[in-house]
Amino acid sequence: MRIYHKKNFAFGLFALFLGALNLVRIAWQGFDWNDGALVGLLLLLGGAGVIRSLSPKWSREDKVEERDERNQLVKLKSRSQAYYISQFAFLAAELVLIAWGKVAGQETLIYVGLGLMAAFFISLVTDFFTWVYYDEHT
Numbered sequence: 001m002r003i004y005h006k007k008n009f010a011f012g013l014f015a016l017f018l019g020a021l022n023l024v025r026i027a028w029q030g031f032d033w034n035d036g037a038l039v040g041l042l043l044l045l046g047g048a049g050v051i052r053s054l055s056p057k058w059s060r061e062d063k064v065e066e067r068d069e070r071n072q073l074v075k076l077k078s079r080s081q082a083y084y085i086s087q088f089a090f091l092a093a094e095l096v097l098i099a100w101g102k103v104a105g106q107e108t109l110i111y112v113g114l115g116l117m118a119a120f121f122i123s124l125v126t127d128f129f130t131w132v133y134y135d136e137h138t
Contacts, residue, residue, distance in 0.1 A: 004059035005052065012049025019043040083123070090120040 003009045019042030026035050052058040065071060094116035101109030 001054060003053055004056050005062055007053075008049045008059070008062060009053035012046045012051075012053060015042050015046030015049060017046075019046055083127075087120060087123050087127075090116050090123065094120060 019039050022035060022039045022042065026032070026039065052062060094113045097109050097113030097116065101107065101111075101113060
């Protein structure tokens with residue numbers, strides 16, 4: 001048995017491991033439909049990943065899809081947009097939580113807002129340093 005696509009194989013094994021781990025947890029704590037659906041999905045995805053990684057034809061198709069320039073551009077654009085949206089979500093949530101905590105007199109909300117402010121600041125610093133790096137290396 002030869003592994004043709006190691007990344008898919010590793011993903012498949014990890015998903016199978018998580019599915020088996022959740023199956024053991026269900027057997028120990030009791031069955032719930034949500035947990036059963038999660039286990040089924042993990043086992044299906046893991047099995048499909050392992051099977052696709054062992055087939056030379058399917059592995060070749062997966063590698064071509066990964067290397068396709070259009071797919072890489074779509075992935076880059078979607079990650080960039082997700083980053084942009086998350087920055088503004090952090091900013092809006094921090095402002096709302098700090099104002100709500102101040103009005104309600106709850107320090108916990110203010111602290112959560114400050115935590116989101118730290119996340120927003122980290123994203124801005126990261127954005128700046130990645131811009132500097134790619135401006136120098138492109």
